[in-house]
Amino acid sequence: MNRTSSIVTLVLLASVGVGTTYLVQHAIAPHIAAEQRLIDSRNLLDLLPSDSYDNQPLEQPLNLDSSALANSTLLIGYRATKAGQPSAVLLRSQTLGYAGSIDLLIAIDINGKLLGVKTLKQSETPGLGGKIAEWPNSWLQVFSGKSRNEPGDSGWALKKDQGQFDQIAGATMTSRAVINAIHDALRYFDEHRQQLIGSSLHE
Known part of the structure; x- marks a missing residue:
């Protein structure tokens, strides 16, 4: 076999x-993407009781108006529904902590009560x-059941700032940032309730 034939053979083998x-890769890409969506879904939706929704909330992103808030920015939202009726809203919030951005997922029921908070990213x-990244997180669980006005505005602060909440030990700035971001999200929900839960809710 001469040199030219060898080169042609190598090129053909490489092409094959x-x-x-x-x-x-093209054949398995959809399967990989589906598996990744399932992992992401489990990671994000574990804030919600499994029997509280029957849709795929991550496939129903919400358009958020005026998403730059007083102490944070809302990046995206999702609506959970059951039997066609809204049951909760998930808001992804970003705030500035001590060392950088903190991304939170904040779950709120249709009455404006906080279902839970989870840290998605932090430095x-x-x-x-x-410690804000630990899951489950006992400090973040303290906020469950709270709402925009429970406690009132002045209560949404650290005890050292005359508010109602303890801080993470040694992490005043982190604690303040998270408390403010949660209150921002609850305030946003209250002010945009109809847009977030949709028009299908029975009054």
Whole structure:
């Protein structure tokens, strides 16, 4: 076999290999994407009781108006429904902590009560503000059941700031940022309730 024939053979083999790889990747890409969506869904939706919705909330993103709030920014929202009726809203919020951005997922029921809060991303000091990333998180659980006005505006602060909440030990700035972001989200929900829950809710 001369050199030219060898080169042609190698090129053909390489082309077949590349083509086969492309076809395999193309065939399994939807499966991989579906698996990733399922993982993401479980990670995000574990704030909601499993029997409280029967839709796929992450497939129903909400358009958020005026998403730059007093102490945070709302990145996206989702609506959970059961039997066609809204049951909860999930708001992804970003606020500035001590060492950088903190992304929170905040679940609110249709009456404006907080169902739960979960940290999705943070870069706070390990062992101090970084504790915000632990799941389940006993400090974040304290806020469950609260609403925009329960406590009142002045109560949505640390005890050292004459508010109602303890801080994460050694993490004053992180604690303040999270408290303010949660209150922002509850206030936003209250002011945009109809837009967020939709028009299908029976009065």
